Amino acid sequence: xxxKQIVSHAKEYGFIYQSSEIYDTLAAVYDYGPNGVELKNNIxxxxxxxxxxxxxxxxxxxxxxxxxxxxxxxxxxVDAFNDPLxxxxxxxxxxxxxxxxxxxxDKLEAKAEKEIAKAARRFGxxxxxxxxxxxxxxxVRYLGxxxxxxxxxxxxxxxxxxTDLKQQIEELEIACPESGSRNWTEVRQFNxxxxxxxxxxxxxxxxxxxxPETAQGIFVNFLNVQKTSRQKIPFGIAQIGKxxxxxxxxxxxxxxxxxxxxxxxxxxxxxxEEMEWYEYWKDLRLKWHKALGxxxxxxxxxxxxxxxxxxxxxxxxxxxxxxxxRELEGIHSRTDFDLGSHQELSGRKMQYxxxxxxxxxxxxxxxxxxxxxxxxxxxxxxSLQEESVPDASGQESTRVVMKLHPAIAPIKxxxxxxxxxxxxxTEKATAIFNDLKFFTQCQYDEKDxxxxxYRRQDAIGTPFCITVDFDSLEDNSVTIRxxxxxxxxxxxxxxxEEVLRDKINMESLLRSF
Ligand code: GAP
Numbered sequence: 001x002x003x004k005q006i007v008s009h010a011k012e013y014g015f016i017y018q019s020s021e022i023y024d025t026l027a028a029v030y031d032y033g034p035n036g037v038e039l040k041n042n043i044x045x046x047x048x049x050x051x052x053x054x055x056x057x058x059x060x061x062x063x064x065x066x067x068x069x070x071x072x073x074x075x076x077x078v079d080a081f082n083d084p085l086x087x088x089x090x091x092x093x094x095x096x097x098x099x100x101x102x103x104x105x106d107k108l109e110a111k112a113e114k115e116i117a118k119a120a121r122r123f124g125x126x127x128x129x130x131x132x133x134x135x136x137x138x139x140v141r142y143l144g145x146x147x148x149x150x151x152x153x154x155x156x157x158x159x160x161x162x163t164d165l166k167q168q169i170e171e172l173e174i175a176c177p178e179s180g181s182r183n184w185t186e187v188r189q190f191n192x193x194x195x196x197x198x199x200x201x202x203x204x205x206x207x208x209x210x211x212p213e214t215a216q217g218i219f220v221n222f223l224n225v226q227k228t229s230r231q232k233i234p235f236g237i238a239q240i241g242k243x244x245x246x247x248x249x250x251x252x253x254x255x256x257x258x259x260x261x262x263x264x265x266x267x268x269x270x271x272x273e274e275m276e277w278y279e280y281w282k283d284l285r286l287k288w289h290k291a292l293g294x295x296x297x298x299x300x301x302x303x304x305x306x307x308x309x310x311x312x313x314x315x316x317x318x319x320x321x322x323x324x325x326r327e328l329e330g331i332h333s334r335t336d337f338d339l340g341s342h343q344e345l346s347g348r349k350m351q352y353x354x355x356x357x358x359x360x361x362x363x364x365x366x367x368x369x370x371x372x373x374x375x376x377x378x379x380x381x382x383s384l385q386e387e388s389v390p391d392a393s394g395q396e397s398t399r400v401v402m403k404l405h406p407a408i409a410p411i412k413x414x415x416x417x418x419x420x421x422x423x424x425x426t427e428k429a430t431a432i433f434n435d436l437k438f439f440t441q442c443q444y445d446e447k448d449x450x451x452x453x454y455r456r457q458d459a460i461g462t463p464f465c466i467t468v469d470f471d472s473l474e475d476n477s478v479t480i481r482x483x484x485x486x487x488x489x490x491x492x493x494x495x496x497e498e499v500l501r502d503k504i505n506m507e508s509l510l511r512s513f
Contacts, residue, residue, distance in 0.1 A: 001384050001400075003322035007253050009384060009400065013460050015039065016254060028250030028258045035460050036376075038410030038441060040261075042506075043375050044240050046408060047263045049510055050288055051238040058236035058265065059229045063217025065242060071216050072193065072209050074341040076309050081212060082189040084157075084165050085248050088176035089183040096248050097165040097187045098157055100174050105149045106324065112142035154305040162187040192245045194258075210244035215367060217241070218266045219338045222350060222363075226268075233352055233363055234277065236267040240372065252323060254373040261372040268363040270354065271336065277366045278313055278333045285317060285329060285368055291513040292405045294382055300325060310337035317370075319378045328378055329370035336362040379404060383461060389486060391451055402461035403484055407509040412440040413464040413500060414457045420446040422470075429468040432478065432493060436466075439497050440504060458483060464500060 001009070010016040014033035018025040032040055052060045072078045084097040115138055120127045133139055149172070156164040165187045175182050198206035211217065218225075218237045225237050240263045250256045269277045282301065289299055302325070304314040311332045319328040339362045343350040351360040383404045391397040406412065415436065417429035426446055433444040443462070445453050450467065457465050465481040472478050472493075480489045480499060491499050502508050 001322075001381075001386060003253075003381075006322065006381050006384055009459070010036070010253075010380060015380070015460075028247060028256065030254050030257060030373075035410040039379070039404070039408060039461075040372060040376055042408035042410070043379065044261075044263065044372060045506060046292075046509065047288075047370070047372075047375075048238065048240060049506060051236070051265050054510060055236065057231060057234065058238055058267075059225060059231065060238045061218065061221055061225060062241065063214070063221060063239060065211050065244075066208050067211060067216060067220065069207055069209065070345055071220060071342075072212075074345040075216050075219075075338060076341070077193055077209075077212055078191070080309050081192050082160075083192060083248055084162055084187045085190040086166070086169065086187045087185040088179055088181060089185060090181040091176050091179035093176060093178045094248055095176075097162075097169060098153060099249060101149060101153045101165070101168055101172065104172050104174055105146045105153075108142045108146040108149070112139045112146070115139050115142070150305065157306050160189070162189065190246075190248055192247065194244045194246050211242075212245050213243050213369070214239050214241045214262045214264045215266060215369065216338070218264065219342055219365075222266075222268065222339060223352075226352065233354060234267060234269045234273070236265050238263075238265040240264075252321075254377050255321065255323075255326065257373060260374075262369060263372055263375075264367065264369045266334075267366045267368075268352070269366060270357070271361055271364045274333045274335070274364040274366055275313065278331065281366055281368050282315060282331050285331060285370075287513040289317065289319075289328075291509060292379070292408065293403075294319070294378070298382065299328075302327070308332070310334045319374075319382075321377065322381050328374050329368065332367045332369070334365040334367050336364050338365065339363065379408065399455055399458050401458040401483065404461035404463075405509065406463035406504045407506045409461040409463050409504075410441065411443045411457070411460060411462045412504045413466055414443045414445055414453070414462050415466045416444075416450060416453050416468070417446050418450060418467055418469040424473055425468055425470070428472055432466065432468065432496070436496065440500070454481065463504065466496065 013035055015036035017031045017033055019029035019031050020026045048060065051058050085094060086097045086100070087094050115136060116129065116132060119132050119136070120129070133143070152168060156168070166184070169184060173182065193212050194210040196208050196210065198208055218239055222237070226235070240261065242259060243262045244259050247256050247258055250258055267277055267281065286299065290296060298320045300318050302316045302318045304316070307314055312335050313333040315331050316327040317329040317331070318325040339350040343362060350362055352363050353360045383402045384400070385403060386398055386400050388396050389399050413436065415429050415433040417425040419425060429446070430444065433442055436442045445456070454465055463483045467479040467481065469479065477490050477492050478496065480491050480496070
């Protein structure tokens with residue numbers, strides 16, 4: 001399904017609404033509806049249990065959103081958490097200069113891909129992609145230009161060279177997508193942190209920030225947690241929580257939001273052992289994604305060209321969203337930058353005494369950081385499909401189905417009396433529902449013809465529908481319909497939980513990788 005269809009499906013079926021819609025919405029802020037909150041909670045549970053429950057050396061915390069303002073000085077966010085901003089004087093629209101250049105590079109790649117696809121069609125089975133990419137004059141030029149643009153961009157970003165960014169925009173003749181003009185302002189740095197004011201202190205002294213990442217709540221609590229949980233290095237601290245960034249260009253639905261949720265884990269290791277753990281977490285995080293059924297070709301690693309101020313290695317796990325491969329999760333080797341900076345600015349020791357080495361040191365940190373909303377979007381875009389299936393009368397018809405992994409589906413099973421106005425059927429179905437609701441998230445639905453009710457459940461990803469029919473009154477059995485295969489099994493009421501348990505529970509998913 002295309003991106004537009006995904007966005008409207010998310011609203012129509014109660015997954016995501018734009019914030020404050022009755023007031024014409026607030027840009028880049030979203031609310032999760034009844035099905036959305038279930039899916040989001042399941043994603044969070046999957047992440048939490050795979051980190052905290054599966055690893056005896058990872059513990060969780062829930063730190064406050066507000067932190068002492070010095071936190072953000074030490075972390076580098078006050079000085080360096082900037083995006084290069086540029087305005088178009090005609091449309092008055094604001095853009096990220098780096099993104100304008102990246103989009104230009106994307107267009108070069110798209111041109112090359114178009115040539116490649118054309119040739120693939122022409123040559124059929126005999127097509128050798130690698131040979132074509134390295135010898136076709138036009139493709140070589142497009143890809144070469146793309147690499148040169150991205151390389152120059154990386155250097156300018158690394159050196160915070162705003163003049164060169166502007167120069168590139170001019171040289172590449174990039175026009176404003178809105179006005180079509182090239183009437184640009186200079187490039188300026190724009191700090192992404194939202195600030196607010198403490199009630200009882202005036203001026204700069206009382207300035208507070210809404211955290212732009214959850215990680216700092218973990219760093220400042222490192223010793224509290226280590227001592228109270230008696231962990232030995234290597235160990236990790238996990239956290240799920242809100243983060244806020246005043247994104248200049250917040251587009252693509254919940255991909256880039258101003259208020260979002262992160263699932264972050266900091267793994268504290270001995271200095272010198274960080275690359276080993278970096279590789280370990282890269283591997284495990286990829287397995288975590290694949291265990292949900294995400295095909296390997298939709299995921300890829302992308303090494304950072306431009307390392308953040310705190311990192312000595314960094315990679316993104318990119319997912320193929322409907323608008324292309326983009327960052328879904330970041331894995332960063334953050335060295336001892338954060339603990340070291342907090343130690344310096346607070347004057348408090350952030351050291352760990354290693355009993356095996358018999359010495360103290362500031363640990364190094366490997367971080368895994370994934371946006372919960374981005375993961376949600378990945379799951380929506382991957383699972384939502386339109387397909388042709390036989391309807392109740394055997395005719396082919398189109399259905400929209402969300403093929404979510406059952407363990408994260410918002411509703412695990414729907415209980416449906418075959419017809420509504422037969423009180424014996426509705427009574428029996430209600431009794432089954434009233435029992436199963438203690439077992440898992442269920443929905444009772446008696447409105448409309450059975451085929452329409454199946455479609456409604458398909459559209460929200462319910463893996464199982466339980467139909468209570470007239471035979472059920474005689475044999476105390478029901479029909480279980482499987483969302484993906486449409487197979488139907490006849491099962492005794494007393495066996496429903498047994499049949500569903502392995503398929504819908506998180507435990508099987510957690511054991512699967
Ligand atoms: N603590 C490290 C950190 O915050 P990041 O790469 O800036 O690193 C980590 O963010 C993850 O948070 C990203 O991979 C993405 O999934 C998510 N994320 C970042 N900015 C976001 C935004 N504006 N909206 C939604 N998710 C965002």
